Amino acid sequence: MTPGEYKNGGAGLQIHYSLIPGPFGDLLAAATDKGICFMRFSDAPSAALDELRAEYPNARLIGQETAFHRQAADIFRTRCGRITLHIKGTPFQLKVWQALLDIPAGSLQSYGTVAQAVGSPNAARAVGTAIGQNPVALLIPCHRVIRESGIIGGYRWQRGRKMAILAHELGDTDDV
Incomplete structure (x- = not known):
């Protein structure tokens, strides 16, 4: 887990997002080039995407799966492994x-x-x-x-x- 260096609502960040189907419901996952920065259960995908936009209003959002999304999806199959996070807090x-x-x-x-x-x-x-x-x-x-x-x-x-x-x-x- 690395602390995110987000400023100004994600200005300058490029964030890729995708929908991950899972046994407990779909998840909207988003990642920077450093790791997963956002993941929400997505009972209403448009609402989850609105949350992502609100969290990072100045970031460039791209609807495209990345290796980080696939890594996050593997949690359902393997129940273990390292997942790279890039979060702010x-x-x-x-x-x-x-x-x-x-x-x-x-x-x-x-x-x-x-x-x-x-x-x-x-x-x-x-x-x-x-x-x-x-x-x-x-x-x-x-x-x-x-x-x-x-x-x-x-x-x-x-x-x-x-x-x-x-x-x-x-x-x-x-x-x-």
């Missing part, structure tokens, strides 16, 4: 997202545990906010974080989808 957000990347597939952690992992044990709420602003669905596994009580809480892209992803990671549904 505050230093705190980047620490939280890195902590999420360290949670193994099929494992769950609480917001408080993630807060401790980033060296801010009293910042569970701020961790939740950072998780909610995750720029790349699935690749940064925000779905692996649950409430302290063990309850699977909400998910930006539907609670049922979060539960299906977790079940798949736990091995309950190999043929999704």
Whole structure:
């Protein structure tokens, strides 16, 4: 994960995007020449594309698949491997997202545990906010974080989808 050096709404960036079909719904993925910078579940492709445009209003957007998109699509088949990300965020957000990347597939952690992992044990709420602003669905596994009580809480892209992803990671549904 490399921090993005985005300024002025992505001015000077060329971002390629494509739709990736997946077992939990289609994803709109976008990448710079350095890595994936944006990935959203795309129940309405035009809405996801509008989100990409809003996130990078001054970037040049090109509807074309790249090797980074194919790499991201492989997550459904291999459940592992390295994916190159090129994302923007505050230093705190980047620490939280890195902590999420360290949670193994099929494992769950609480917001408080993630807060401790980033060296801010009293910042569970701020961790939740950072998780909610995750720029790349699935690749940064925000779905692996649950409430302290063990309850699977909400998910930006539907609670049922979060539960299906977790079940798949736990091995309950190999043929999704």
